[in-house]
Amino acid sequence: MQKSLFAALFLGAATVAFPALAEDIAIALHVEPGHEMFQVGERLKKNIEEKSEGRFTVTLLGTEVGGERDHLEGASSGEYQIALGGSMPMTLYAPKYAGADLPFVFDASADAKKVYEGEMGEQLRQAVRETGNLELVGLSIRNPRNLTSKNPVKTPDDIQGVRMRVPEIAPWVQIWTEIGALPSPIAWPEVYTALQTGVIDMQENPVDYIWSGKLFEVQSYVAKTQHVYSFFHWLMNEDFYQGLSEEDRTMLQESIDEAIGWGDELVTGNEAKLYEQLQEKGMQVVEPDVAAFRAKAAPAIRKIADGFAPEVRDYVLSKLN
Numbered sequence: 001m002q003k004s005l006f007a008a009l010f011l012g013a014a015t016v017a018f019p020a021l022a023e024d025i026a027i028a029l030h031v032e033p034g035h036e037m038f039q040v041g042e043r044l045k046k047n048i049e050e051k052s053e054g055r056f057t058v059t060l061l062g063t064e065v066g067g068e069r070d071h072l073e074g075a076s077s078g079e080y081q082i083a084l085g086g087s088m089p090m091t092l093y094a095p096k097y098a099g100a101d102l103p104f105v106f107d108a109s110a111d112a113k114k115v116y117e118g119e120m121g122e123q124l125r126q127a128v129r130e131t132g133n134l135e136l137v138g139l140s141i142r143n144p145r146n147l148t149s150k151n152p153v154k155t156p157d158d159i160q161g162v163r164m165r166v167p168e169i170a171p172w173v174q175i176w177t178e179i180g181a182l183p184s185p186i187a188w189p190e191v192y193t194a195l196q197t198g199v200i201d202m203q204e205n206p207v208d209y210i211w212s213g214k215l216f217e218v219q220s221y222v223a224k225t226q227h228v229y230s231f232f233h234w235l236m237n238e239d240f241y242q243g244l245s246e247e248d249r250t251m252l253q254e255s256i257d258e259a260i261g262w263g264d265e266l267v268t269g270n271e272a273k274l275y276e277q278l279q280e281k282g283m284q285v286v287e288p289d290v291a292a293f294r295a296k297a298a299p300a301i302r303k304i305a306d307g308f309a310p311e312v313r314d315y316v317l318s319k320l321n
Contacts, residue, residue: 016265018137020058028071028080030188035212036270037232038062040263045073047255068185069168072235076133081240083134085233086142090124091169093132096217097124099312102304103175103227104290104297105319109141113228120311128235135241138234138256141264142227143206143271146233147288148219156296158181162275163205165191171181179293188213190215195219198216207274208267216281223286225293234260 025048029041038060045058061080065071068088075083090098095191100107101114116124116139125136147153149162160180168185176183181202186194188209194200195218203215210222234256244252275285298320305316 004116012073022054025056025082026073026080027058027060028065028083028087029060030066030068030071030084030086031062031209032212033062036208036263036267037140038258039266040224043262044255044259046122047258048252049126050309051251051255063189067189069187072132072304074135075235075237076182078133078237078239080237081098082137082234082236086167086171086247087172087228087236088167089128089132089134089136089233089235091171093134094124094127095133096307096309097127097312098171099305099308099316101169101172101228101230102297102301102316103172104225104294105301105316107319109231111319113139113231115312115315116231120309123309129238132235133238134235135238136233137236137253138260139230140234140260141229142232143208143267143274145206145228145230146210147204147206147223147225147227148215149201149221149223149305150219152221152284152286153202153223153225154286155292159202163200165194165200171300173299175297175302176177179296191215192218201210207278208305211274211277216278219283221284222275222278223288225288225290227290 018228021204027041027044029038031037041060045060048056048058065074068086071080071083072089072092072218074080074084087101090101099121100112106112115121128134128136151158153159156179162181164176164181164183165186166176166183168187173183173185186200191203192213192215195203195215196216202219204227207222210216241249279285303319308316
């Protein structure tokens with residue numbers, strides 16, 4: 001009697017359904033917590049955890065685990081499931097299609113975005129899959145990039161021989177060298193200190209980076225060169241992406257799309273306010289001769305475009321004056 005009772009209890013316990021452990025998604029964001037894209041990351045975390053009803057949990061990682069390149073390489077290897085990339089992913093993983101981010105080519109985000117659309121865009125995505133083991137799952141709009149400096153910059157003459165930080169993007173180094181600066185690739189987390197100590201004298205970034213990075217403490221001027229209209233790239237580890245069920249893939253994509261749409265409104269709505277805040281902190285806004293910068297950059301742009309896929313090359317060259 002006791003034996004049969006024990007067996008019944010054992011079999012009953014074996015049929016108890018224990019809740020499955022939630023799968024964690026690590027998202028690496030190479031921006032400060034106050035940055036708009038970190039807020040988009042927070043929105044994405046909320047979306048995923050709510051839409052999956054707890055089947056996925058999300059951990060947000062910032063600059064404490066490295067800069068942009070570290071995050072991209074981590075996502076490529078599977079250390080992180082999702083990474084935010086700036087302009088670096090295209091030159092690393094799809095260099096023949098990296099035309100959207102070239103300085104002094106486009107006048108608006110809509111023009112730059114065409115590189116990601118249609119057949120050209122699908123070829124770009126395939127290159128990122130094959131080279132980076134990454135799936136491009138979304139683009140977030142960025143404010144245009146501008147120069148900041150200790151002295152006012154109005155023409156290319158004002159940057160001749162000046163030490164200038166640029167990201168670790170070879171075509172950008174080539175273009176700014178052509179214009180006359182002395183470009184120095186430095187990871188974003190080190191830029192403030194490099195400016196503070198005089199390792200570099202100027203840098204270039206969108207207004208949101210200038211604000212969130214507190215560059216107003218170590219720079220006096222913002223020159224509205226608006227030389228790059230580009231995007232943040234949301235990239236997912238390809239092995240993780242392919243291992244998802246169709247239902248989860250759809251859920252994650254919907255979560256990403258909603259967060260991006262929310263973020264795009266935030267970014268475009270904040271731009272004017274950020275300039276005002278920088279001026280309140282003592283920075284002066286300069287309207288430079290952008291046409292003069294474009295003319296100086298054109299020879300380098302033409303050389304770089306020769307290395308692009310034919311359709312990207314032709315599109316970039318069509319935008320040069």
